Amino acid sequence: MQTKILRVLEEREVVRVGGATSTPIDVRVIAATNQNLVERVNEGSFREDLYYRLNVIHITIPPLRKRREDIPILFAHYLKLYYEKYKINEKSIADSVLERIKSYDWPGNIRQVVNTAEQLVTLVDGKQITVNDLPDAVRSQPLSINKKPSLKSERVEYERDAIHRILTEVGGNKTKAAKRLGIHRTTLYKKLNELE
Known part of the structure; x- marks a missing residue:
């Protein structure tokens, strides 16, 4: 192909x-x-x-966890799409739901947002979507919107960005990347597994 x-x-x-x-x-x-x-x-x-x-024009789109301001907009869009698809009257959304969805990391990225929106449209019977209607993973994650990121999380993000940038610069060659980073190749493999 x-x-x-x-x-x-x-x-x-x-x-x-x-x-x-x-x-x-x-x-x-x-x-x-x-x-x-x-x-x-x-x-x-x-x-x-x-x-x-x-690879003429390369655009990197960060994961949702790095652009949290987009999450409510995307969520509202997919809710509306499924209300229309299933011919269901729109429900109001509690403010606490918006806080939770914005705080959640969405490891499944946009696919997980789409699935969650469809689940809420089809399964919620009341006139409002509340926190109790959210999937367990979204509901149980602690709120972290207004908290400053921890030093550890900032270090992890910095390492992830540096490793991916250098890997791109050396064409994916892990031996060259490890040398540029000043670490052993096995350490690079270990960090790649931890950061994924």
Whole structure:
């Protein structure tokens, strides 16, 4: 499949399945992934030439835990979408719910937000969504919106950013990255496992 995509991008033409003639195309491809493609290229599971063909404009979108102000907006959008889909009257949302969803880390990122919104729309019977209606994981996480991040959490974020930045700069080569970071390669592997 990667070979076919590469050929379409390079030759700017496609051949219909079962067809014999090519059709010229003029398209812009927008691709998204949660994978580290530099690592996939280094391990041989992703074509290097396709990576460079796709990587024209690179935009990194931080996870939800790093842009908490977006969470209520996204949550409201998906609630509305499911109210319309299932033809259910909209419910009000308690302020405490908004505090909880903004405080929660959303390890499943946007997919988890979407699933939670659908669950609340379809399962809540009352006229208001309350904290008790939230999934256990969201409900039980301590509120942390107004708390300053701990020194440990700031150090972990700094390490994560530094390691990923240097890995990108050295094309995913972990030996070179460890050398640039001034640590042993096994220490780098250990930190990568801890930070993921």
